[in-house]
Amino acid sequence: MATHKPGPSSAERPNDAHSLQQALDAVRVGAWSWDIRTGDLIWDKEMPQVLDIAPDFFDGRIETWRNLIHPEDLPVVLAQAEHALREGAEYNVKHRVRRPDGTVVWVAVRGRIVVGEDGAPARMVGRLWETNESLVALDSVGRALRHMSDGFLAVDTAWRVLYVNVLAERLLGPSRELVGRTLWDIREVNTPGLESACRRAVADRRPTGLDLRLPVDGRWYHLRLIPVPDGLTVYLTDVTERRRAEEQRLAAEHAAAERAARIGELTAALAEALTAEDVVAAAAERVLPLFGATGLIVQARQSGRVQPVGSVGYPRAFLDELAKGGIPAASPIELALHDGIPRFIDSMEEMKADYPEMGVLPGLSGKQAWAFLPLVVSGRAVGGCVVSFDRPRHLTGEERTLLVALSGLVAQALERARQYDAEHGRAQALQRGLLPRALPALPAVTAAARYLPASEGTLGGDWYDVIPLSADRVALVIGDVMGHGLHEAATMGRLRTAVHTLAGLELPPDELFSHLNDLVSELGDDFYATCLYALYDPASGVCTFAGAGHPPPAVVHPDGTLHFADVAANPPLGAATPPFETTELKLPEGSLLVLYTDGFVESARRDIDSGIEQLAKALTVGLDGARGADRSPVREAPPRPRPGTPHRHSEAGHLERLCESLVSALLPAQEETSDDAALLIARTHILPADDMASWPLPEDPAAAGVARGHVRHQLGQWQLDDLVATTELIASELVGNVVRHAKGPVRLRLLRSRTLICEVSDGSLTTPRIRRALDTDEGGRGLQLVAALSHRWGTRYTSEGKCIWTEQPLPEPVR
Missing domain, CATH: 3.30.450.40 (GAF domain)
Known part of the structure; x- marks a missing residue:
């Protein structure tokens, strides 16, 4: 019998009180309580009468009771008590008691363990009666057992049911149908594990039990299996409420967890x-x-x-x-x-x-x-x-x-x-303010770009730019200041401004990078930047690249062939030592340049080489998709559109769709990125041959007159008669300056684009500059006159010398 928690036992419930009292009246039964911790033993008034000894003989000590136990039975009694304490089992023993007068009486003793608040055995309580009482008294105990509130079955050593009480009959069926049957053959209790539990209880001489739900009332019962010398006793105790309370407790614990x-x-x-x-x-x-x-x-x-x-x-x-x-x-x-x-x-x-x-x-x-x-x-x-x-x-x-x-x-x-x-x-407003608000519409290129901040939203150092230069040339720039944060974004803004300024001075790419490298080096040892600078000349179709630690640009020809330009691998700005190497490529009309930062192709899930390979595939797919949207049936270079024309707007839309396609392929919206990224795509255009004219000039005073003649003839062919007078004067002044202050060879070039461009080049590196002429001076006003007649003018240096250029707006076409 397992250790009981404090509370009324089955025999102490109100429903059994009357029948048990009758049994106790018929059979003299003594009650005892043993405090395990102190050793005190308490008897009720019936104990001396059952044992037939004087009431004042017992002094409340456990030692006195041990002295009453027959010496031959004492080892068995002590072993049974120790087993009950160790296993929490029922204390059940029959032994002899030797009275003080020497006579002997057989008694039966049963007890149970009561645990304390700490869960350890605290007391053992039980009853004692003489075993040689009359059959009528024993029958009274049997009736109490038959009508007790727990179901009860007695099973013999062959596992056959010998006896069932009233509650067991109500739950399992009439006794005539149960007695003689093997316990686990009874349908109501035939639950998995019952047979093995019975055999284990008898083999181990240890009580065990299991829970099952009976079909007769749908309630849960605990099947308690207690081995006895001649078989097994089985108790059926209703545990429905206890299980429900336990389930509620577990549910509450689960909900809390x-x-x-x-x-x-x-x-x-x-x-x-x-x-x-x-x-x-x-x-x-x-x-x-x-x-x-x-x-x-x-x-x-x-x-x-x-x-x-x-x-x-x-x-x-x-x-x-x-x-x-x-x-x-x-x-x-x-x-x-x-x-x-x-x-x-x-x-x-x-x-x-x-x-x-x-x-x-x-x-x-x-x-x-x-x-x-x-x-x-x-x-x-x-x-x-x-x-x-x-x-x-x-x-x-x-x-x-x-x-x-x-x-x-x-x-x-x-x-x-x-x-x-x-x-x-x-931060985003600052970042947008540091990048171009819109890309310029230029004759040389049609461009589209994207900037994508990192997923964390931190400021980055990536930037791009499209810078118009003289003679319809254009500089395409993309760069990346290493690191993230406000300082890096500010450095990016400084570099972008510096590139604009240096490009405006018409410096060649290698010299421009030398100045940028000095600027980054002055920021400190921990500052570095990568950059790619592409200078495209639509008159020749030549693109000159200068790179500093930057990924190579993708070049797509009009026939769809794609390669990555073999740009000289210079170290990043701030770590490089000039001079910088440059690379020149001849680009057919309608070629595509794709510039990007490392954040566009490199991520936590792919290295930069894999990213560049993925970019190539995405470009092929994106170009096909964009052409499909434009319904262009063949891969060929489109005719060169002029800025502002519907064709140019269509081409810009094509590049915008290509940008979206590349971003979706390499930086999908759901992907977390730790670096910002920039993308710049440009389609190049070559200036048509009939919009260009160039002549060598003699190195003597007659050159000015020759230049005026070329201007009149060419502008007449271009139907720009309104610009003949001013252009003749500009050309005459520029050529006269060369003849007087520079050296040959001298050359005149006219370009018709969105403006009329007039250029005079010579072999000298002397920089022309406007000076203030006095009222008495007979000369020195030529460049003042050129500046007044031109929309823009300036000087750029070439490998042969320098070139002075002017721009005049074209007259509005007659409608």
Whole structure:
């Protein structure tokens, strides 16, 4: 018999009291209680009578009782007591008692262990009676056993049922159908493991048990198997309520553990939430399931009013009405924000009765119960949170407390997210301000670009630019300041400005990079930048590349062939030692240049070589897709469009679609990136031969007249008669300056593009400059005159010397 917890035993229940009293009256039974810890033994008044000894003989000591046990039986009695204490089993023994007068009587003793609050055995209580009483008395005990509140079966050594009591008959069937049958053949108790449990109990001489559900009443019973010398006794105890209480306890523990896990997940998710949208998503995913809620609105206080920043589980009609009409001043959330006290509304009826100012909003929401929670940080309300339910719902005190605690976590995360959003917005505005707002429309190239910040939203150092130069030449630039942050973004802005300035001085790419390298070196030993500079001349179709630690550009010819240009591998700016090597490529009309930073092709899941290979594949697919969208049947170079024409707009759209295709392939929206990225795509165009004219000039004073003759003839062919006079004067002044102050060879070139370009080149490196002429000076006003007649003018240096150029706007065509 297993150790019992304190409480009434089966024999002490009120229903059995009368029958047991009758049995006890017929059979003299003594009761005893042994304090295991102190050794004190207490007898009731029946004990001396059963043993037939004087009442004052027993002094309450366990040693006195041991002295009464027959010496031959004492080892067995002690072994049985030790077994009961060790295993928590029933104490059941028959032995002889030797009275003080020397006579002997046989007694039967049964007891059970009572555990203390610490779970250890504290007392053993039991009864004692003389074993040679009359059969009538023994029958009285049998009747008490038959009608006790537990089911009882006696089983022999062959596992056959010998006896069943009344409750066992009610649960398992009439005794005539049970007696003689093998225990585990009875259908009602034939549960897996019963036979093995019975055999194990008898073999180990140790009580065991199992739970089963009986079909007669659908209740749970504990089947207690206790081995006895002549077989097995089986007790059936109703444990339904105990199991239900245990299940409720386990369910409560499981719910508490799940709540704790959800709270832990919410805390972790909110700690990682960067934006207000992240906070709403984290709260919806982790808070709503805890309470069986179906709707969530998170609101922030902005400019004195509460504005929703995100919602989950609400219909569009409700959100539109909320956006249109706003939140009423007497709404539960406004009141909660005002006094800091949450509002819990259990039903639609309660909402309409207590807050009639809400109007149609509750009905449009599709909800039936709400919790309106203020979001408070450092005693200041920063917003509100509304948790709602599809059906009426009364939240318990524990649930309300938990919701308020969770709202505190949401409040802290929302405040951090709002600060991040503000900082991120300012950072993005700064980043946009450092990059070109729009790419210029130029005769030499049609371009499109993309800048993609890192997923964390940190400022980066990637940039791109398209810089128009003289003679319709254009500089395509892309670069990357290593690192992330405000300092790196500012350095990027300085470099972009420097490139603009140096390019405007018409410096060749290698010399321009030398100046950039000096600038980066002056920033400190920890600053480096990669850069790729492509100078394209539409008159010759030649593109000159200079690179500093940057990935190579992709070049796609009009026939679709693709390769990556073999640009000289110079070290990054800040680590290089001039001179810088340059590379020249002759590009056919309609070629495509693709410039990019390492963040566009390199990521945590691929190295830069794999990324460049993926870029090549994406370019092939993207070009086919973009052409398909344009419905161009063949891969051939399109005719050279002029800026502002419909064809040029179509070409720009083609490049925009190609940009989107490449971004989707290499940087999909759902992929986290740790680096910013820039992409610049340009389609090149060659200046048609009939828009260019060039002549050598003699190195004597007659050269000015020859130049004027070439100008009159060529502008007449181009039907630019309105520009003949000014262009003759410009050419005459420039050629005259060369003859007087420079050296040959001298050459005149005219280019017709979006402007009329007039160039005079010579073999001298002397820089022409405008000087102030005195009233008495007979010369020195030539360049002043050139500057007054031109829209723009300047000087660039070439490998043979220098070139002075001017630009004049073309007259509007006659309609």
